[in-house]
Amino acid sequence: MRAVAGHQGFLPAPVARLASSPELLDGFLKISAIFESTTLDPLSRETVVMAIATRNDCHVCVAMHTAKLTGLGASAELIAALREQRELPDERLEAVRQFTLAAVATSGAVADSDMDAFLAHGYTPRNALEVVLGIGAYTMSTLANRLTGAPIDPQLAHFA
Incomplete structure (x- = not known):
């Protein structure tokens, strides 16, 4: 949790809630880091994440990854289409x-x-299998966030 807080500049509420199962948190952090190291480019990875986040209706993940897409320089049009589940x-x-x-x-x-x-x-x-890795990581995250009722942190509210 310290590493996440150091990287993000704050401890995201979803991470704190997932920590009630240290194994789940550890598993998610490891698998998401592995997903980040795949040969898929960053926007493709974020597209996988947002497809799962919107499909599973995880408002926290949508906000967090809208922020990440913004940081990657994604266009407002791309972000809106991902959030709205449209072409x-x-x-x-x-x-x-x-x-x-x-x-x-x-x-x-x-x-x-x-x-x-x-x-x-x-x-x-290979990329097809990497997509499966991303699906696994973010299915875990979205289901856990919904199960725990994780709120959107104030730092991400404008991405909600």
């Missing part, structure tokens, strides 16, 4: 969003056409 203005990011949703909807048994559409936008089979 993205960037075809490549839309391909990763659609692939993420297809992987969840089919429990990983994506149709060949879904995989082909993903690969046609410059992604690789």
